[in-house]
Amino acid sequence: MYQYDEIDQRIVDERVAQFRDQTRRFLAGELSEDDFRPLRLQNGLYIQRHAPMLRVAIPYGVLASYQLRKLAYIARTYDRGVGHFSTRQNIQFNWPALESVPEILAELATVQMHAIQTSGNCVRNTTTDHFAGVAADELIDPRIYCELIRQWSTFHPEFAFLPRKFKIAVNGALEDRAATWVHDIGLHAVRDDQGEVGFRVIVGGGLGRTPMVGVVVREFLPLAHLLTYLDAILRVYNRYGRRDNKHKARIKILVKAMTPERFQREVEAEWLSLKDGPATVVPEELARIAARMTRPAYATLPDAVPERLQQALEHDKAFRRWHERNVHAHQVAGYASVVLSLKATGSVPGDASADQMDAVAELADRYGFGEIRVSHEQNLILPDVRQADLHDLYRELKALGFATPNIGLLTNIISCPGGDFCSLANARSIPVAQAIQQRFDDLDRLYEIGPLDLNISGCMNACGHHHVGHIGILGVDKHGAEFYQITIGGNQAPARLGRVIGPSLGQEDIPDAIERLIEVYLEARLHEEERFVDVVERLGIEPFKAGVYASQEREVLYA
Amino acid sequence: MLELIRDRAIVRDTYHLRTDTLDGILPEEDVIVSPALLAAERARLDQHQGKLGVWLETSEGPEIIAADLARLDLVVVHFSSFTDGRGHSTARLLRERYGFRGELRAAGDVFKETLHYLSRCGFNAFALRPGESLTHALGGLDVFSEAYQTSVERQSPLFRRRLQNVASEENPL
Numbered sequence A: 001m002y003q004y005d006e007i008d009q010r011i012v013d014e015r016v017a018q019f020r021d022q023t024r025r026f027l028a029g030e031l032s033e034d035d036f037r038p039l040r041l042q043n044g045l046y047i048q049r050h051a052p053m054l055r056v057a058i059p060y061g062v063l064a065s066y067q068l069r070k071l072a073y074i075a076r077t078y079d080r081g082v083g084h085f086s087t088r089q090n091i092q093f094n095w096p097a098l099e100s101v102p103e104i105l106a107e108l109a110t111v112q113m114h115a116i117q118t119s120g121n122c123v124r125n126t127t128t129d130h131f132a133g134v135a136a137d138e139l140i141d142p143r144i145y146c147e148l149i150r151q152w153s154t155f156h157p158e159f160a161f162l163p164r165k166f167k168i169a170v171n172g173a174l175e176d177r178a179a180t181w182v183h184d185i186g187l188h189a190v191r192d193d194q195g196e197v198g199f200r201v202i203v204g205g206g207l208g209r210t211p212m213v214g215v216v217v218r219e220f221l222p223l224a225h226l227l228t229y230l231d232a233i234l235r236v237y238n239r240y241g242r243r244d245n246k247h248k249a250r251i252k253i254l255v256k257a258m259t260p261e262r263f264q265r266e267v268e269a270e271w272l273s274l275k276d277g278p279a280t281v282v283p284e285e286l287a288r289i290a291a292r293m294t295r296p297a298y299a300t301l302p303d304a305v306p307e308r309l310q311q312a313l314e315h316d317k318a319f320r321r322w323h324e325r326n327v328h329a330h331q332v333a334g335y336a337s338v339v340l341s342l343k344a345t346g347s348v349p350g351d352a353s354a355d356q357m358d359a360v361a362e363l364a365d366r367y368g369f370g371e372i373r374v375s376h377e378q379n380l381i382l383p384d385v386r387q388a389d390l391h392d393l394y395r396e397l398k399a400l401g402f403a404t405p406n407i408g409l410l411t412n413i414i415s416c417p418g419g420d421f422c423s424l425a426n427a428r429s430i431p432v433a434q435a436i437q438q439r440f441d442d443l444d445r446l447y448e449i450g451p452l453d454l455n456i457s458g459c460m461n462a463c464g465h466h467h468v469g470h471i472g473i474l475g476v477d478k479h480g481a482e483f484y485q486i487t488i489g490g491n492q493a494p495a496r497l498g499r500v501i502g503p504s505l506g507q508e509d510i511p512d513a514i515e516r517l518i519e520v521y522l523e524a525r526l527h528e529e530e531r532f533v534d535v536v537e538r539l540g541i542e543p544f545k546a547g548v549y550a551s552q553e554r555e556v557l558y559a
Numbered sequence B: 001m002l003e004l005i006r007d008r009a010i011v012r013d014t015y016h017l018r019t020d021t022l023d024g025i026l027p028e029e030d031v032i033v034s035p036a037l038l039a040a041e042r043a044r045l046d047q048h049q050g051k052l053g054v055w056l057e058t059s060e061g062p063e064i065i066a067a068d069l070a071r072l073d074l075v076v077v078h079f080s081s082f083t084d085g086r087g088h089s090t091a092r093l094l095r096e097r098y099g100f101r102g103e104l105r106a107a108g109d110v111f112k113e114t115l116h117y118l119s120r121c122g123f124n125a126f127a128l129r130p131g132e133s134l135t136h137a138l139g140g141l142d143v144f145s146e147a148y149q150t151s152v153e154r155q156s157p158l159f160r161r162r163l164q165n166v167a168s169e170e171n172p173l
């Protein structure tokens, strides 16, 4: 985690004071609702179905245990004892009172946290690989660059009022766990032939109403030019992005309308004037950020699998399963990263209670170096656990309900809050997720089905990333009733968008439909290694469509 | 005559806005014209003795007045909504790319909350929307004592200034 210096702290404190004043004036009737809306949104505050919703930034998904305790405290004191981890590595509180939000922000500031730009038409929280800095397949640790971007984007004077929201993701590993191809800007940290760090720059990806995979505008951008190049992209977008229709306002629409070639030329032309200017990154700054990043004091451990772990793997079948699914390879010998599943059957995907947060914070202190990660799959991660301790940790997690061995499997459902909370929703998503989890509760069956990403969004905004789920479920509104459209064949990395299999279905038909999809898959797969999404790729959607709709005896309502 | 904020002081606005025609203009009056009128009446405006300003909408980029900047005393950027960030880019371009040194005024939906960003983008004058207190709005310029990025107000980004601080602490001359 990056630790603030006096200036970082002052900027956040001044923001709290500013928002306190704005809220006071709004409540006193001195600021109109129209004025206050964009201002509160830039502090992560929505007015939702039941109450305001406050979204707190977790920069690139890294949390210290004392920060998680503070989140637990806030959940307990100002909310109903629950927080919801979102697909953007943030946390949302669904029940705070508007009057207490300045107080909450002040509490957050005491642990170097904030809600700055977690909403609104500005540059949002930068996201990255949840295993950044620890993944065995990592080429370059992206966290320093994420922090550089965080500072650059925080209160950027020119880009506070963009045509629409703007999301940046950075990846530095072999596997793209940051969904970089479906962000407004995706950055791949890479090295050139000389070993110098730079970025492949991808622009114009995104989900939502018009899902698109981004295009590469630069194969290699040297690190020194990162911020000036971002300035150039944002300036072209800020000036020429559409502002007349919010559904056509994202940068992906501009890139498409201009054509990627022309867009790229505009950016390069703009960049010529900014290049080598004062925003050029200097190595001293990278060193300064690196020095302020907490680094775990790893012990020197042997490379071999510890005896204790070996024993437990041999004798405890449930542990073996969990180890296979929820434990991720670490770059330091003798360590592993552990995913805590927030997706137990019957749970609300991404929800954690205050007590659970406290418990996780304690585990992070005892089994790691006091650090926790939030994944965009809405799970929590203990990044640095000694392999020899895995079995002990497993038993504790089991007692807490965090040891469901379903990471990468069908019930590790990504779901947005949907109609239960979100005022934009067409349909609820949580009950659908729960019904599917219940249907596929049998672990043996889950394992037989193998790797499968199932993502649910309550509306076109696609916060649940349904387009890139192997199976995607989208809430749609049909004459005021809740219906669901199913897509299959989506994939996060490499990014592919799912295809709609047919008319939308009612809520009670969804578990059956998923069941049919799985039957078709199991029937058709050539061997166990062939995943659901591979079969869709090989056979297309037709057999699946037939499977779902042929057996649909109920009346099907056509979209 | 209206009052506005210029260089952190509350002053009277001496300009008159003339959008369609220069008819009836006094030789010494300070005048703001539209880009179209500026183009159409170039010769006459060259002879004009009062100060000369031009009025841009946020949809109009600085390119359209680039050739005239040398003879302009004022550029007004009019925000029909404070959330239209195009005006922020216009201001930076005018200051940083075209080197405009005259008065750069934000008008329209301008109030206390918007001043901080506008000022960092290069606006030095603010004509507030009706009903806003100028004294109150002045406070909007001092909400933040620091900023990370390079801007018109502070060319050097925080990361360079941090370095200078370190250097001067280590090496007190």
Ligand code: SF4
Residues within 6 Å of the ligand: A416, A417, A418, A419, A422, A423, A424, A425, A426, A457, A458, A459, A460, A461, A462, A463, A464
């Ligand atoms: S996808 Fe729609 S329903 Fe779900 S959280 Fe986003 S806006 Fe709300």
